[in-house]
Amino acid sequence: MDPLEDVLALVGVRSSVSAGLVAGGDWAMSFPPPAGVKFVAVRAGSCHLAVQGSDQHHPLTAGDCCLLTRRARFTLASDLSLPAADARTAFAQARSTAGDGLARTGTGEDVFVLGGSFDFGERAHALLLDALPPVIVVPATSPAAHTLDWALAQIEHEVRTQPLGAGLVAEHLATVMLIHVLRLHLARTRAQAPTTGGAGPGLLAGLSDPVVAAALRALHTHPARSWTVADLAASVGVSRSTLAARFSRSLGQGPLEYLTQWRIALAAQQLQAGDRTLASIATAVGYGSESALSTAFKRVLGSSPRAYLALSGR
Structure with missing residues (x-):
């Protein structure tokens, strides 16, 4: 039996993919705390990520992907010192108006970001999530990023073109992406500390x-x-x-x-x-x-x- 597969099946992961975000020029957008785990993938351009409660900021470039595992407000921006627009307003407007369904902020279209979330059952924190770091980043420059690129490219295609069944396809692809990120994080902890575990106490540390x-x-x-x-x-x-x-x-x-x-x-x-x-x-x-x-x-x-x-x- 595969313990990671067992736990993911038991906690009942459910994926959802939001509309893509197009941005350019000077911009900043604040997102509410996710109910579960959030993923952010930069497909074009670059931006900065800041998570409430953390002093660490993460510069993200095209091809970077990250998981946010805590229920904390976060900001994406060209410059984190700028006043941030409310993401809920931008994404609600994208859903309610005719067009391509993409949320927009700033000026121009230099940046394209995919986002989504994973909701878990009530036992997920004790069994899995509490052992994860607040932010897991897979840089585009790492060999691991190539593993994710296929799933992310397919999600982007579904979000941009909106063919029949796009939402369902994107959700299943997002779950594939989540499993890849967890595998890569597990491989990273094994490489860093093969006999002591590199993660905090929990399932992934045990599997390392x-x-x-x-x-x-x-x-x-x-x-x-x-x-x-x-x-x-x-x-x-x-x-x-x-x-x-x-x-x-x-x-x-x-x-x-x-x-x-x-x-x-x-x-x-x-x-x-x-x-x-x-x-x-x-x-x-x-x-x-x-x-x-x-x-x-x-x-x-x-x-x-x-x-x-x-x-x-x-």
Whole structure:
């Protein structure tokens, strides 16, 4: 099993692509905090990116792509010292007027920016997003940028030409792009720190450590197995103490704590699907009874399975 694929499927990523932004001359545009993860790709020209709460500014040129992983206001501009127009007004006007559907600011058409967002389920932050840096930049000058260029070129074509089904096609391509960026970020952290993990504690840091990655694959393949740390360590060929230390350093928790979190995430997904009994779900995720699952569920999520369903609107 692929833990990254498992988590992306579990958190239910949904992609959306906004209208493109055309800009030129002196300009600045302020964007509201995204509900999920935001992507920004510069297809022509150059601009600067600033994210609220960070002192670091990012110069972006044609071919650069970045992910913004925090719910923070951000600004794109030719000069960040300029007063910024409200992006919501510009994009609303683009949708309401006849024309090519592109938002515009400044004078001229030197710059073209694609943007979109990825919305995730409620468990995404704990399982994936909290471990990502606030901004992930893939520069056009890096070999990795070529991997993204095909998807971005196709998204640009759909946004500019608006053929039938353009929105759906662009959304699926955006999900492809997201997976590529996460892969590239994972490869970068592996190269920077192959045995200690280069990301903050979380799934990607775990996947950047080959020993922890092997353990994660075992847990995701057989979540219902009665694992012990010794069994898991033997399955990946290291000592119990080595696995425990590397797992804790990479994910900020021990192997069995992670397994509990993953089992409860699986149980919550199956509960929301509504096609299985609580007893069958308990067995499927490694608990011997409904009461054992309910106890673990309440410890992890703060409510019983039935209360969780009521709170989620089912």
